[in-house]
Amino acid sequence: MKKKGKLIGGLILLVLLVLVLVLMTRSSGTDESDDGSTSEEDAVVSIESEEITGLAFTLDGTDVSFTKTEDTWSYDQDQQFPLNETKISSLADKVCSITAERVIEGEDMGELSDYGLDDPQNVLTITKEDGTKTVLRIGDENSTSGNYYLMLNEDADKIYLVSTSFDTMFPENLMDWASGESLPSISSDTIIGVQVKGENSFWLIEDTETAEWTVCDENGKEYDTEDDSVSTLTSAAASLSYSDFVAYGCTDFSPYGLEQPKATIVVRYTEEQESEETEETSESEEEGSESEVESESESEETETVTVEKELVLLVGNTNEDGSYYVTTEGSDEVHLMTASKVEAITATTVNDYWNLYIDMQNVADIEALKVIYQGETKTIERHVEEVTDEDDESSTSEEITYLCDGEELDKTTFTSFYSSVISAKAQTKDLSLLCPEEDAEFTVVFIKTDGTEFTVSYRKYDSSFYYTEDVYGIPSLVNKNSIKSMIEYYEELFGET
Numbered sequence: 001m002k003k004k005g006k007l008i009g010g011l012i013l014l015v016l017l018v019l020v021l022v023l024m025t026r027s028s029g030t031d032e033s034d035d036g037s038t039s040e041e042d043a044v045v046s047i048e049s050e051e052i053t054g055l056a057f058t059l060d061g062t063d064v065s066f067t068k069t070e071d072t073w074s075y076d077q078d079q080q081f082p083l084n085e086t087k088i089s090s091l092a093d094k095v096c097s098i099t100a101e102r103v104i105e106g107e108d109m110g111e112l113s114d115y116g117l118d119d120p121q122n123v124l125t126i127t128k129e130d131g132t133k134t135v136l137r138i139g140d141e142n143s144t145s146g147n148y149y150l151m152l153n154e155d156a157d158k159i160y161l162v163s164t165s166f167d168t169m170f171p172e173n174l175m176d177w178a179s180g181e182s183l184p185s186i187s188s189d190t191i192i193g194v195q196v197k198g199e200n201s202f203w204l205i206e207d208t209e210t211a212e213w214t215v216c217d218e219n220g221k222e223y224d225t226e227d228d229s230v231s232t233l234t235s236a237a238a239s240l241s242y243s244d245f246v247a248y249g250c251t252d253f254s255p256y257g258l259e260q261p262k263a264t265i266v267v268r269y270t271e272e273q274e275s276e277e278t279e280e281t282s283e284s285e286e287e288g289s290e291s292e293v294e295s296e297s298e299s300e301e302t303e304t305v306t307v308e309k310e311l312v313l314l315v316g317n318t319n320e321d322g323s324y325y326v327t328t329e330g331s332d333e334v335h336l337m338t339a340s341k342v343e344a345i346t347a348t349t350v351n352d353y354w355n356l357y358i359d360m361q362n363v364a365d366i367e368a369l370k371v372i373y374q375g376e377t378k379t380i381e382r383h384v385e386e387v388t389d390e391d392d393e394s395s396t397s398e399e400i401t402y403l404c405d406g407e408e409l410d411k412t413t414f415t416s417f418y419s420s421v422i423s424a425k426a427q428t429k430d431l432s433l434l435c436p437e438e439d440a441e442f443t444v445v446f447i448k449t450d451g452t453e454f455t456v457s458y459r460k461y462d463s464s465f466y467y468t469e470d471v472y473g474i475p476s477l478v479n480k481n482s483i484k485s486m487i488e489y490y491e492e493l494f495g496e497t
Helices: 002-028 085-095 227-238 339-346 411-422 480-493
Strands: 043-046 052-059 062-069 072-075 097-105 122-128 133-141 148-152 158-162 191-198 202-207 212-217 222-224 244-247 263-281 297-318 324-328 334-337 366-373 376-388 396-404 426-429 442-448 453-460 465-469 475-479
Touching: 043 133, 043 148, 052 085, 072 085, 191 227, 191 339, 227 339, 263 339, 297 339, 324 339, 366 480, 396 411, 411 480, 442 480, 465 480, 475 480
Parallel strands: none
Antiparallel strands: 043 097, 052 062, 052 122, 062 072, 097 158, 122 133, 133 148, 148 158, 191 202, 191 263, 202 212, 212 222, 244 334, 263 297, 297 324, 324 334, 366 376, 366 442, 376 396, 426 475, 442 453, 453 465, 465 475
């Protein structure tokens, strides 16, 4: 009897264990939406991205649609629209798989207006290659989770809460999805000329043999340039780039002020290109060759050649943000360019590029100097004599002396004096500066070996500057310390200190 009782008890325990196991299995198979997980039934959209052949939605209150034909996307409302296919493909990739974080149905639903679905912020229609359509009505964003309420097709009995970022999925305007032209990539060290036509017209050009730059005004007069200012300009020209794409297929540019541009920027530059040359050579049959006749053969050689190119940028009006409407010569597109990039070039004038030196005369080109100071004129002559080496009569050298009234001057002191004269730089050069009425305090006359002369006179302008005119006759202001240095070396040269 005891054994029978134990057997019955064991059977009861086994039945209880089976019941517990069944209950646990059923529990694990239910929807666990409370802890964020979902079942397969909660997949809102599950499509292979490659199957999507159409996308339609609303943009700025207008219905727009896009169709893929043989792997190429186009804008249905304008087949000529320069669509950036990467962006429309990216949208297809984002919407091909959407899973609900939570499903709201039954008594919990309430009204569609509670979720912004009575007047959706957008309606996205996805078309598959078999013609079937999936319509997603996008409602409000949940303020707590940041997820969006969604309704699928015409099924108003279920509302889905999804984590898809619909706020950044669609473009702000259609031109955000346009793929337009871009400016050529130019390096500043390949630029050989920059020209500006407009209110401030000038032209900088490089002598490619000497690498020297000159600047021309609108009348064609040439001036030497300041290296730093030229470098700043070429860097600005190399950094020109568009900020936004505004219009395409334009035939009327007047709304953008480009029919008659406010300014034209011309950038001339060089570019390395590969050139293939084909040479035909006839080879005679070699002795012992298997073939009886060797046919003509072609060999291709690739060489690099330097070509000159030109970028012509037309600058029009500004928009409400201050950016300029621009286009390139011959283009039918209009773009925006930030004011800082445009004005770094157009807001400068020819005098911004003037060389600030008063006159850099090479001493080898000088025959004599006349110095006028405190009412006295002294003439310094430069003598060059060829001297034969005593130990080697075939070897000669130049001996240079500086004389004043027949007396030889100290060469080292003269060199210091001359360097102080030719190294004088203007703090500013300005055609509007007026020459002071008082007499010059210090004057140097360069008498050159070619017979020409150039006079530099320094007059006190104010407590800080002296007025003079450079080799081109441009009024200039030089710091008083530069003039003080000239006078000190002059007095030392003639023993007047």
